[in-house]
Amino acid sequence: MAAGFAGYLEILRARHATRLLAGTLVGRLPNATAAIAIVLFVRAEGGTYSLAGALAAVYGVANAVGQPVLGRLVDLHGQPRVQLPAALAAALAMTAFALTGIEPPVLAGTAVAVAGLFAPPLEGGLRALWPAVLRRDDQVHTAYAMDAVAQEIMFTVGPLLVTLCVSLWSAQAALVVLNVLGVLGALSVVCSPPSRAWRSAPREAHWLGALRSPGLLALLGAFLFVGVALGSITVAAVPYADEHGGDAVYGWLMAALGLGALVGGAVYGARQWSGAPERRLRVLVALLAVCYLPLTLMPGVVAMVLLAALSGVFLAPCIACAFIIVDRHAPAGTVTEAFSWLVTTITVGASVGTGLAGPVVQTGGALWGFALPGAAGAVSLLVLLATGRVLSAPVGRAVVAASSENDPNRAVEPRLSSGDRA
Structure with a gap:
């Protein structure tokens, strides 16, 4: 167990590692908490459970479509050219949803769909960067495990952060604050030297x-x-x-x-x-x-x-x-x-x-x-x-x-x- 913790500390001491890990986790907060934040916002606006579930579902489906598409674009054009514009587009769409509310539902659904579609694929980007940052295979393996543990911590803390924002301000403010944090996290990642220098290897595959x-x-x-x-x-x-x-x-x-x-x-x-x-x-x-x-x-x-x-x-x-x-x-x-x-x-x-x-x-x-x-x-x-x-x-x-x-x-x-x- 002690050896495992020592491996984590060795990774965190590597140049750029802490910045990339922290930036990715903060950048993924809007995506990780979207379902909870949307449900709470809809309920605060007087919407039904059905509408709350439907809007959260729209976000999830759009996100599922957008992730592989944006991932392919990252492979073709690099991380900064795709990740930051995507983060900005997602944040602007979710802010528009927070400011305009749930009426009309078609407009609310469109804003939520755009936010989900453009959520940047930061997690996949981080896993692509670890080999360049750490160099040694054993460190890369440990980094994957540490990344996974950090994600679970995020999914534990994220809902509490949403409810804290709701308690201190409002459900509307929670949506805006989380997406501002997401843009800052993405900005921290894509401005780092490893992200700017990274290029995907050529890849050929069957159409399926x-x-x-x-x-x-x-x-x-x-x-x-x-x-x-x-x-x-x-x-x-x-x-x-x-x-x-x-x-x-x-x-x-x-x-x-x-x-x-x-x-x-x-x-x-x-x-x-x-x-x-x-x-x-x-x-x-x-x-x-x-x-x-x-x-x-x-x-x-x-x-x-x-x-x-x-x-x-x-x-x-x-x-x-x-x-x-x-x-x-x-x-x-x-x-x-x-x-x-x-x-x-x-x-x-x-x-x-x-x-x-x-x-x-x-x-x-x-x-x-x-x-x-x-x-x-x-x-x-x-x-x-x-x-x-x-x-x-x-x-x-x-x-x-x-x-x-x-x-x-x-x-x-x-x-x-x-x-x-x-």
């Missing part, structure tokens, strides 16, 4: 790219429903919080989800796992679905926060295990693209979940809203069971995650990345 792998398609089908579970909790927690103390309770519930994922990911990543990752993933997804069920009990605030933390414990292990399977099934030369598709699929699923949860909560209240994540987790497990042969089939190339021919950095198994939930 990673999606020509049946195993990858099966995995994406399962994780679509993991995303649905995540998105539905965001909306289901709102009526519970309204009845038990308001926005502060909502922030604590969302922070507890991130904290649970942080703890679960840290424990999962602390040991080496044997056996086929496909089989292990089925067990982890089953546990994830089971841990969502106690949320339907809706006890007092303290107990509910603990249950929210429990519901997040198996999320990070599921995603970390999925990254190994992605590496095993991605066609040669498409691992980065395959990882992007997994992130996009979870994002789309979360958007669908927020859109579904709005009408469900409107009709049946928080109880039925909290039943939705467990149901989505069960469907994810069924998909994994139904596609077991496809996922377990030989890939046709002997590749392990620690030394993939598709990964020039020879990255070890990602420990946790629910920051990649976005």
Whole structure:
């Protein structure tokens, strides 16, 4: 454990490393907190749960579309030319949404869609920069783990920051402040020497790219429903919080989800796992679905926060295990693209979940809203069971995650990345 912390300190002492990590985390705050900030703003404006869920879903879908497109543009034109203009466009669109409000809904939806579409792909950019900044493979591997832990901290602190802004000022101010911070974070990254000097290597791929792998398609089908579970909790927690103390309770519930994922990911990543990752993933997804069920009990605030933390414990292990399977099934030369598709699929699923949860909560209240994540987790497990042969089939190339021919950095198994939930 001490050796691990020493490795983190060694990385942070590397030139530009702290600036890049901090700038990326701050720059991703608007994206990481968008669903929560949008829901709180819509409710403050007197909008319905259905409208709040729909707008959050619009943002998520637009973000899922924009990330691979902007990532391709970064590869073609470099980071500064794409990341900063994108951050400015996203911030201006979200500020327009905050100033004009939710009427008319078409205008509000357009502003939210533009904000999601132009959210800069800072996380992928940081992972591309680590090899140039750290040089040594062992440091790069440690940096990936540190980056993942930092993201979980962001997803824990982010909801509290949103509710703090709402408490001190307003939901409108929270949207503006978070997006100003996002632009400053992106500016810090793209003005750094590593970002300005970075250029992508030439890359050639089949027109379907990673999606020509049946195993990858099966995995994406399962994780679509993991995303649905995540998105539905965001909306289901709102009526519970309204009845038990308001926005502060909502922030604590969302922070507890991130904290649970942080703890679960840290424990999962602390040991080496044997056996086929496909089989292990089925067990982890089953546990994830089971841990969502106690949320339907809706006890007092303290107990509910603990249950929210429990519901997040198996999320990070599921995603970390999925990254190994992605590496095993991605066609040669498409691992980065395959990882992007997994992130996009979870994002789309979360958007669908927020859109579904709005009408469900409107009709049946928080109880039925909290039943939705467990149901989505069960469907994810069924998909994994139904596609077991496809996922377990030989890939046709002997590749392990620690030394993939598709990964020039020879990255070890990602420990946790629910920051990649976005």
